[in-house]
Amino acid sequence: MILSVDVMGGDNGPSVVLPALAIALRSSAGGDVRFLLHGSQAAIEPELARMPALRPVCEIRHTEKAISMEDKPAQAMRRGKGSSLWNAVECVKSGEAQAAISAGNTGALMAISMLLLRMAPDVERPALSASWPTMRGVTTVLDVGANVESDAEQLVEFAIMGAAFHHAIHGVNRPKVGLLNVGSEEQKGHEEVREAHALLRSTAFEFDYHGFVEGNDIARGTVDVVVTDGFTGNVLLKTAEGVARFFAAELRSALTSSPLATAGALLASGALKTLKARMDPGAVNGAPLLGLNGIVVKSHGGADAAGYASAVQVAINLARSDFAAEIDRSVKRLSEARRAVAAGAEPAA
Amino acid sequence: MILSVDVMGGDNGPSVVLPALAIALRSSAGGDVRFLLHGSQAAIEPELARMPALRPVCEIRHTEKAISMEDKPAQAMRRGKGSSLWNAVECVKSGEAQAAISAGNTGALMAISMLLLRMAPDVERPALSASWPTMRGVTTVLDVGANVESDAEQLVEFAIMGAAFHHAIHGVNRPKVGLLNVGSEEQKGHEEVREAHALLRSTAFEFDYHGFVEGNDIARGTVDVVVTDGFTGNVLLKTAEGVARFFAAELRSALTSSPLATAGALLASGALKTLKARMDPGAVNGAPLLGLNGIVVKSHGGADAAGYASAVQVAINLARSDFAAEIDRSVKRLSEARRAVAAGAEPAA
Numbered sequence: 105m106i107l108s109v110d111v112m113g114g115d116n117g118p119s120v121v122l123p124a125l126a127i128a129l130r131s132s133a134g135g136d137v138r139f140l141l142h143g144s145q146a147a148i149e150p151e152l153a154r155m156p157a158l159r160p161v162c163e164i165r166h167t168e169k170a171i172s173m174e175d176k177p178a179q180a181m182r183r184g185k186g187s188s189l190w191n192a193v194e195c196v197k198s199g200e201a202q203a204a205i206s207a208g209n210t211g212a213l214m215a216i217s218m219l220l221l222r223m224a225p226d227v228e229r230p231a232l233s234a235s236w237p238t239m240r241g242v243t244t245v246l247d248v249g250a251n252v253e254s255d256a257e258q259l260v261e262f263a264i265m266g267a268a269f270h271h272a273i274h275g276v277n278r279p280k281v282g283l284l285n286v287g288s289e290e291q292k293g294h295e296e297v298r299e300a301h302a303l304l305r306s307t308a309f310e311f312d313y314h315g316f317v318e319g320n321d322i323a324r325g326t327v328d329v330v331v332t333d334g335f336t337g338n339v340l341l342k343t344a345e346g347v348a349r350f351f352a353a354e355l356r357s358a359l360t361s362s363p364l365a366t367a368g369a370l371l372a373s374g375a376l377k378t379l380k381a382r383m384d385p386g387a388v389n390g391a392p393l394l395g396l397n398g399i400v401v402k403s404h405g406g407a408d409a410a411g412y413a414s415a416v417q418v419a420i421n422l423a424r425s426d427f428a429a430e431i432d433r434s435v436k437r438l439s440e441a442r443r444a445v446a447a448g449a450e451p452a453a
Numbered sequence: 454m455i456l457s458v459d460v461m462g463g464d465n466g467p468s469v470v471l472p473a474l475a476i477a478l479r480s481s482a483g484g485d486v487r488f489l490l491h492g493s494q495a496a497i498e499p500e501l502a503r504m505p506a507l508r509p510v511c512e513i514r515h516t517e518k519a520i521s522m523e524d525k526p527a528q529a530m531r532r533g534k535g536s537s538l539w540n541a542v543e544c545v546k547s548g549e550a551q552a553a554i555s556a557g558n559t560g561a562l563m564a565i566s567m568l569l570l571r572m573a574p575d576v577e578r579p580a581l582s583a584s585w586p587t588m589r590g591v592t593t594v595l596d597v598g599a600n601v602e603s604d605a606e607q608l609v610e611f612a613i614m615g616a617a618f619h620h621a622i623h624g625v626n627r628p629k630v631g632l633l634n635v636g637s638e639e640q641k642g643h644e645e646v647r648e649a650h651a652l653l654r655s656t657a658f659e660f661d662y663h664g665f666v667e668g669n670d671i672a673r674g675t676v677d678v679v680v681t682d683g684f685t686g687n688v689l690l691k692t693a694e695g696v697a698r699f700f701a702a703e704l705r706s707a708l709t710s711s712p713l714a715t716a717g718a719l720l721a722s723g724a725l726k727t728l729k730a731r732m733d734p735g736a737v738n739g740a741p742l743l744g745l746n747g748i749v750v751k752s753h754g755g756a757d758a759a760g761y762a763s764a765v766q767v768a769i770n771l772a773r774s775d776f777a778a779e780i781d782r783s784v785k786r787l788s789e790a791r792r793a794v795a796a797g798a799e800p801a802a
Contacts, residue, residue: 239699249635252643286598286687294601294684319691323699335643336685338635340692342668347693350588350672351700358724368721375707375714 105136107419108201110192111143112170113208114405114412118143121207122151124412126158131413132420140165140195142188167191171212173405180212181219189213193220196398202423203399205415213402214250214393221398224428226435229254230395231262231334232402233269234341235388240325242388244270244279248341250393251334256299257442259283259331263304264434265394266329267311272425273418274328278310282317282327284336292316296333307441309434390415392422394431399423454485456768457550459541460492461519462557463754463761467492470556471500473761475507480762481769489514489544491537516540520561522754529561530568538562542569545747551772552748554764562751563599563742570747573777575784578603579744580611580683581751582618583690584737589674591737593619593628597690599742600683605648606791608632608680612653613783614743615678616660621774622767623677627659631666631676633685641665645682656790658783739764741771743780748772 111121125139138161141148145166152159169187171180184190189208195201197220206213210232218230233246246266247254254262263281270279283301285293290301293316304313314327319340322330332340355376359369369376389411393400399422403415460470474488487510490497494515501508518536520529533539538557544550546569555562559581567579582595595615596603603611612630619628632650634642639650642665653662663676668689671679681689704725708718718725738760742749748771752764 237699239702252635252641284688286601286684292601319688319693320695320698322692323695332688335635336688339633339668339681339685340689343671343689343693344668344696346669346672347696348700349669350586351697353588354728355704358728359721361724361727365721365724368717368719368724371717371720372708372714373717375710375717378710379703379707 105420105423106138106140106201107416107423108140108192108195108204109142109416110189110204110206110208111141111148112188113206113213114403114407115207116406118147118151120407120409120412122148122155122158123409124416125162126155127409127413128416128420129158129161131417135420137161137420139163140192140201142167142191142195143170144168165191165195171209173209175209175212177211177215180209181215184212184216190216190220193217193398193400196400197221203401203419205401205403205419207403207405207407207412207415210249210402213400217393217396217398217400221396221400224395224397224431224435226439227261227265227395227431229258229261230393231265232391233266233394234337234391235273236322236330236341236344237388238323238325242274243322243325243328243330244273245322245330245332245337245341246394247332247334247337248391249334249338253335254296254333256296256303257438259296259300259333260303260307260438261395261435263300263311263313263329263331264309264438265431266331267309268427268430268434269392269394269422270328271310271430272427273421276328278312279328280314280326281311281329281331282314282321284330284332285316285318288316288318300331303441307437309437310430388414390418392418399427454769454772455487455489455550456765456772457489457541457544457553458491458765459538459553459555459557460490460497461537462555462562463752463756464556465755467496467500469756469758469761471497471504471507472758473756473765474511475504476758476762477765477769478507478510480766484769486510486769488512489541489550491516491540491544492519493517514540514544520558522558524558524561526560526564529558530564533561533565539565539569542566542747542749545749546570552750552768554750554752554768556752556754556756556761556764559598559751562749566742566745566747566749570745570749573744573746573780573784575788576610576614576744576780578607578610579742580614581740582615582743583686583740584622585671585679585690585693586737587672587674591623592671592674592677592679593622594671594679594681594686594690595743596681596683596686597740598683598687602684603645603682605645605652606787608645608649608682609652609787610744610784612649612660612662612678612680613658613787614780615680616658617776617779617783618741618743618771619677620659620779621776622770625677627661628677629663629675630660630678630680631663631670633679633681634665634667637665637667649680652790656786658786659779737763739767741767748776
């Protein structure tokens with residue numbers, strides 16, 4: 105298993121990425137994982153020298169070029185060739201690596217991945233998926249920002265890819281998939297969701313279609329996979345992160361508001377730490393770009409070593425799984441369903 | 454000041470609504486507020502008899518008919534005449550009352566309000582607005598579910614109505630208005646938000662247009678008013694409620710996970726109660742239906758007496774304010790801006 109890593113991506117670069125690889129290596133003991141490290145040799149070498157267990161499974165692919173967080177996707181595509189991000193994805197294209205990981209610029213990663221890897225057969229658009237902590241574990245939510253608009257057929261593709269991903273990563277057979285809407289009744293929502301609903305209900309996939317779900321069903325864990333368009337998903341995810349951060353800040357200020365409260369907080373500090381870890385988006389870090397010919401995983405730009413290690417684990421699990429073949433099978437069923445719907449809609453033809 | 458109240462609406466009916474009116478009456482002392490109570494005399498009379506301060510300012514308008522939470526909007530319009538909800542809105546239409554309040558079926562309330570009151574001049578679609586607790590106070594978010602799709606001009610209308618509402622309720626002069634998007638750069642987002650952005654930027658309104666905001670800006674309190682389409686807004690609000698409830702449940706379970714943590718929680722209980730009140734959506738209950746010829750305020754169906762009282766306070770504040778005239782002035786400016794844009798877009802005509 106060879107993973108291709110954009111060491112220069114993210115807010116912290118090698119000082120977080122290399123310790124993260126060391127953590128991932130320990131937890132996948134005996135897994136025979138090797139890393140291609142893309143980035144500045146001068147920045148990587150001294151960090152790596154201090155990690156005797158990691159050193160022997162790494163190969164540095166030197167480049168001084170890096171894509172900044174501010175670069176626009178179009179700029180990154182035109183001028184990004186030879187950068188650490190570009191080279192990391194190119195190794196997946198060439199077959200040298202089974203997956204690429206980057207904490208860099210999301211738009212650039214998506215544009216370069218689509219350019220180099222191309223879309224999987226019969227898949228129209230990629231999707232970025234998020235792992236959302238819920239009352240019952242983790243729910244996969246997609247698309248959280250690869251697209252700004254999605255028609256019915258794209259929503260169905262997201263359902264297929266999200267279910268295949270959830271199965272590959274969490275081992276859930278026949279995941280329950282819900283379509284996000286403003287109500288659970290048939291006639292609710294705009295045309296795209298109603299059309300996607302009809303298509304999902306009438307086709308046999310390798311997942312169970314639950315029907316419409318509402319916003320509060322996400323944290324409740326009603327389904328394993330929540331499907332929505334990229335605009336709604338992106339705004340939703342950032343809103344929820346904002347609410348969680350607000351809640352944490354309010355809790356902190358409530359627990360330091362009086363000496364009594366502070367004493368209580370001290371006694372309860374172990375429990376409060378567990379709570380923080382449970383709610384921390386970093387603990388479920390690692391958002392794959394689904395729908396490409398190859399595995400690319402995006403880490404949060406600000407992830408710490410433990411968070412980045414979980415993104416590496418996502419890449420390893422996907423690379424080991426039957427993920428690509430599963431998507432392929434489901435997309436074929438969708439194509440058949442589309443033909444059936446088209447035939448049904450034009451019976452005279 | 455006369456308020457028209459649908460006493461039968463909501464999960465609890467008179468047992469919550471009447472105590473709520475008593476609270477609202479106390480807090481608006483000397484305000485000369487009177488209530489028209491729509492609902493079953495047999496259900497209202499015994500509750501009311503126990504409230505000597507409230508009794509003299511109430512007039513019961515008996516009806517046995519009530520709209521259930523399950524009724525579809527179209528059914529409610531056809532068959533709702535004479536129900537407590539219908540009669541409450543009709544008193545605003547006839548001028549008997551300055552505002553109506555209901556905790557009943559949202560779709561029915563909207564449909565009946567549009568039917569009886571009609572849209573305000575030059576306003577195309579109504580919007581349902583939410584008051585969102587943030588790090589800096591309260592942000593007005595709209596539309597949270599009156600529509601499932603909104604074009605650019607409707608988004609601009611929501612900005613106008615949201616700003617006028619925020620000014621009327623919170624006394625903020627020239628509120629800061631943000632348009633929800635997936636990024637803050639000009640070229641981000643779908644056509645509707647980019648068009649609305651251009652229109653908002655180029656027109657002088659009675660508010661300050663801040664530009665695009667992202668999901669995490671809501672809880673951060675970056676702006677006073679956040680504008681989005683009704684699909685996104687509805688899903689967003691319910692998602693955030695879900696996250697807040699999840700956080701509260703996790704906190705509870707963390708604080709009972711060990712005897713030490715429980716002792717700590719006991720010591721800190723005062724502070725934790727303050728936290729709960731601060732984050733509780735019920736504490737900022739009262740969502741007005743904006744854009745109608747008349748004031749209609751929707752309360753959460755499950756609100757308690759204190760929550761319902763805050764919805765009553767919203768209705769009182771709106772009825773006392775210059776709200777309608779402010780919307781009217783802003784919409785006129787919008788109409789001028791539309792003509793200017795149309796003229797600019799077709800210079801040859």
